[in-house]
Amino acid sequence: MSNQTITIHDFEFQLICEYFSQVERQGPGSPEMTIKAASFIDNMNPDSKIVDLGCGTGGQTMILAQNLPGNITGIDLFPKFIDIFNNNSKQLALEERVKGVTGSMDNLPFKEEELDLIWSEGAIYNIGFERGLKEWRKYLKKGGYIAVSEASWFTPDRPSEIEAFWMNSYDQIDTIPNKVMQMQSAGYVPVATFIIPENCWTDHFYVPQSEAQRKFLEKYRGERKAEMLIEEMIFEEKMYNTYKEFYGYVFYIGKRI
DSSP states (O other): OOTTTOOGGGSOHHHHHHHHTTSSOSSSOOHHHHHHHHTTOOSOOTTOEEEEETOTTOHHHHHHHHHSOSEEEEEESOHHHHHHHHHHHHHTTOTTTEEEEEOOTTSOOOOTTOEEEEEEESOGGGTOHHHHHHHHGGGEEEEEEEEEEEEEESSSOOOHHHHHHHHHHOTTOEEHHHHHHHHHHTTEEEEEEEEOOGGGTIIIIITTHHHHHHHHHHHTTTOHHHHHHHHHHHHHHHHHHHHTTTEEEEEEEEEEO
């Protein structure tokens, strides 16, 4: 397989959904980083309206709900993720104020200036960082917050292999200062920016996938598309371990002007 030309987006939605439904988080992150990002959000109250876009199975959403007041709607494209999301909400007795619905982040079911907080961990890339910031802004009340984690370069230059990998996977990756300028240009006051630590990738994202990969390959033994999906995830982990000093996820928190 040529990892220069194939990315996870090339695989069938059903396979991606089944694979990632086995793990608590569908992207790098941790409870501690969710809590840290939430600490920069103020003026939330029990009537606040919050949305978590690209919520997955809700690993970060439940942490958010335990640390901020308000009603949270999780939105994800995959119905299976939303089923797990709502079951997790019920298990934690949060179902009265935390609900998941199937939907797309480029067609949101909200009125203008309806939301107090838009959250999205490791998912805004699906619509694009700049586009997401611009299009979602209208749904926020003035003074409302947006908090997203986004793949970012740590250095102005980097080795050609990791440059090519990211240009193929997500060509909107950029340096932290440029991302902050994009947020400001989209109509937000940048409030906080911080890099999520290495353990968000290793302990909370890649390590839990080991058992998921074993089970997945056992179920789909001999099916090339499934095998290629696992090969791609293993290659992605190798890229991170090799080049982690050059890139990672960064939380960007802004306040609507």
